[in-house]
Amino acid sequence: RLLYYRIPNILKLLLLVLIAMPFFGYLIYLIEPETFPSLTDGIWWALVTGATVGYGDYVPATLIGRLLAAFLILSGGGLIAFYIASLSTTVIKREKKSQEGKL
Amino acid sequence: RLLYYRIPNILKLLLLVLIAMPFFGYLIYLIEPETFPSLTDGIWWALVTGATVGYGDYVPATLIGRLLAAFLILSGGGLIAFYIASLSTTVIKREKKSQEGKL
Amino acid sequence: RLLYYRIPNILKLLLLVLIAMPFFGYLIYLIEPETFPSLTDGIWWALVTGATVGYGDYVPATLIGRLLAAFLILSGGGLIAFYIASLSTTVIKREKKSQEGKL
Amino acid sequence: RLLYYRIPNILKLLLLVLIAMPFFGYLIYLIEPETFPSLTDGIWWALVTGATVGYGDYVPATLIGRLLAAFLILSGGGLIAFYIASLSTTVIKREKKSQEGKL
Ligand SMILES: [K+]
Ligand SMILES: [K+]
Numbered sequence: 001r002l003l004y005y006r007i008p009n010i011l012k013l014l015l016l017v018l019i020a021m022p023f024f025g026y027l028i029y030l031i032e033p034e035t036f037p038s039l040t041d042g043i044w045w046a047l048v049t050g051a052t053v054g055y056g057d058y059v060p061a062t063l064i065g066r067l068l069a070a071f072l073i074l075s076g077g078g079l080i081a082f083y084i085a086s087l088s089t090t091v092i093k094r095e096k097k098s099q100e101g102k103l
Numbered sequence: 104r105l106l107y108y109r110i111p112n113i114l115k116l117l118l119l120v121l122i123a124m125p126f127f128g129y130l131i132y133l134i135e136p137e138t139f140p141s142l143t144d145g146i147w148w149a150l151v152t153g154a155t156v157g158y159g160d161y162v163p164a165t166l167i168g169r170l171l172a173a174f175l176i177l178s179g180g181g182l183i184a185f186y187i188a189s190l191s192t193t194v195i196k197r198e199k200k201s202q203e204g205k206l
Numbered sequence: 207r208l209l210y211y212r213i214p215n216i217l218k219l220l221l222l223v224l225i226a227m228p229f230f231g232y233l234i235y236l237i238e239p240e241t242f243p244s245l246t247d248g249i250w251w252a253l254v255t256g257a258t259v260g261y262g263d264y265v266p267a268t269l270i271g272r273l274l275a276a277f278l279i280l281s282g283g284g285l286i287a288f289y290i291a292s293l294s295t296t297v298i299k300r301e302k303k304s305q306e307g308k309l
Numbered sequence: 310r311l312l313y314y315r316i317p318n319i320l321k322l323l324l325l326v327l328i329a330m331p332f333f334g335y336l337i338y339l340i341e342p343e344t345f346p347s348l349t350d351g352i353w354w355a356l357v358t359g360a361t362v363g364y365g366d367y368v369p370a371t372l373i374g375r376l377l378a379a380f381l382i383l384s385g386g387g388l389i390a391f392y393i394a395s396l397s398t399t400v401i402k403r404e405k406k407s408q409e410g411k412l
Pocket of ligand 2: 053054055056156157158159259260261262362363364365
């Protein structure tokens, strides 16, 4: 449990992204093989969509593909929000400690 | 009222999204039926726009359609901002509690 | 001064957006009239770009147009960040007050 | 060190962006010269991608280009998150000081 707290939040987030992107990429590759000809294209789409860049070079066209995209977008947004919130807390805590050190 | 506080913020947000996306999707489908041939296309556009992904596969072309998009973008942005702010507060509160527990 | 504090932050932000979007829209319309045939197209582009939706239906192609876009993107991002930060503070303050009321 | 603290965070962020965008822009220009015919196109793509606007006018197509994009997206997102967190802290500190001044 101590080790868990020691792993920085940014690394944990990166690890989650490195697992989630291939996962969503593989699913869309299975669901819409005509739109996503290779697994790499699927993973690329998952990254571009989850980070809300949205180039539009690969876009799901079927209902199931769009539902997966909806889930990815909401997860991605939630993840980014959580990351910002977590980072804010870390910054605030550090500021507090450095302030207490000055007093 | 107690029950209201118990429903996690994430669920409330998801519920709001699940209501707002079909609402905006239906409106754009009524306003620009040539650009959005089906209701599903409208809902898909509302999600992609509200989350600021913006693939560009469906884009309103009329003035009324663009005004609706402006309203959706500003609402979506506000919602995301509110979500991050709310999440930050929750994280900070939990950190505080766990810190107090240690002392 | 008191009146200034009473105007909610969201309204102030909306007012700023309603001034900034036509401003940037007019500038791009002057700089690249071939890409942006009407003032409405310019304002639409400014909203879509400033909110980081980025449909890609209108994209500046000249160096000056891209420099304006860079300025708009950085301003827009800064504005959104400021809005989230401001909202976070408001939420945290309210939580604090309601907590103090309970004690 | 004192001077370092005096430079506002927004300026430091802008400086970082002004260094990072040409850096990523130059790399993609080297990696995919067919997709990015000029250095300016590369820098433009880096800005549009790092800020998650994602017009889709320039999109890397090779695996190495996409890996660079992945790195840029994750860095850009992290930078924006850090900026919001840093700004939140500044706003909260100012609020605290003005509150203490009132008491
Ligand atoms: K986008
Ligand atoms: K986009």
